[in-house]
Amino acid sequence: MKKIIVPVDFSEHSEFALKAAAKLAKKNDAKIYALHMLELSDAILTNTPESIHPEALFFLKLAEKKFNKFLDKDYLKDIKVTPIIKHFKVFSEVNDVAEKHDADLIVMGSHGVSGLKELFIGSNTERVVRNANIPVLVVKNDLNDVNFEDVAFACDFSEDTIAAYLNASKLFEKMGAKMYLVYVNLPNDRFKSSLEIERRVVNFFTKADRNLDRMKDVHYVSDYTVKNGILNFSMKMGADLIAVPTHGRKGLSHFFQGSVGEDVANHSTLPVMTFKI
Incomplete structure (x- = not known):
């Protein structure tokens, strides 16, 4: 296990996933690819085919700033973390990123059940699971360790x-x-x-x-x-x-x-x- 993909949406649960990935990375001397999916409309992306639309550039820069702040964590020190920002609109495309980087595992946070509403169903986590060709680790809590004995x-x-x-x-x-x-x-x-x-x-x-x-x-x-x-x-x-x-x-x-x-x-x-x- 040398390359781990972690989709990040800045939520508490995506940080649970990032922490778990960090523990796995330290145990296996692995790299982490932190992926943020920036959802931009077709109008913004295709208005000027020859160059990046100013509005799209603004959102990309904003996301990059927020992403860098999110990744500034003590538990990520001594781990090689590569931030990736993509303007995909569907989380099923996480598998494309995983294949491009020849990743071994995707670690994903999930809310799970909240009352009678099952947030996993139809969620981004489910889309990743259904489309991934590599194993997906779904975490809902802040794991103390990843010693899966x-x-x-x-x-x-x-x-x-x-x-x-x-x-x-x-x-x-x-x-x-x-x-x-x-x-x-x-x-x-x-x-x-x-x-x-x-x-x-x-x-x-x-x-x-x-x-x-x-x-x-x-x-x-x-x-x-x-x-x-x-x-x-x-x-x-x-x-x-x-x-x-x-x-x-x-x-x-x-x-x-x-x-x-x-x-x-x-x-x-x-x-x-x-x-x-």
Whole structure:
């Protein structure tokens, strides 16, 4: 993990993300690319194609001044931080920046749930998660540390989640974290017997790892929703992080019907990391 992207909107939650990224950067000798998305209208941007419109230049200079002040933090000392200001209008384009700089991780702040309103849904954080080809770490609190020793990886053990599982295994191994896989068994038409689940898991590891060594790290839980099963299991095992595979633009896998990935990120007090399938 050598390059970390942190979208910044000057909010408290984006600073939570920046602090978490700083801790990760120090642990991994990584660089941080702090990204501010300046939303400018097409009229301002295209009025004078041959030069920057004066109004656009004003807002860019204003954002640059505010950005430099925001990045003047003690916890960023001794870390190489590159500020980037883009006049994108959609946060889905964060992935373009990540690909351009060959980044390994995006760290994003999120409000999560506030009363009955789920701010993550339809938010900038969700757009980043759905469009990112690299892992996205979603944080909602000021993390004391980023020593993710125990990770709960939600998995339905379908073949299309193998790539996400392998990417997560590789990353968490480098971080020195122990990954536990959890399958949530649901009632009614989605219920599976223990034998059916075990056959599915055996097929999964046979194709993913070509061995069954990780069978001992698999846990089956029963609950009324996948979200509750993941959260309850994570709390019971004392996890430091929840990891969730996602299809991105195509929606979530069959196991995560109903945008469970977003629900988990909304309701979890733990940080959540997503992996593209």
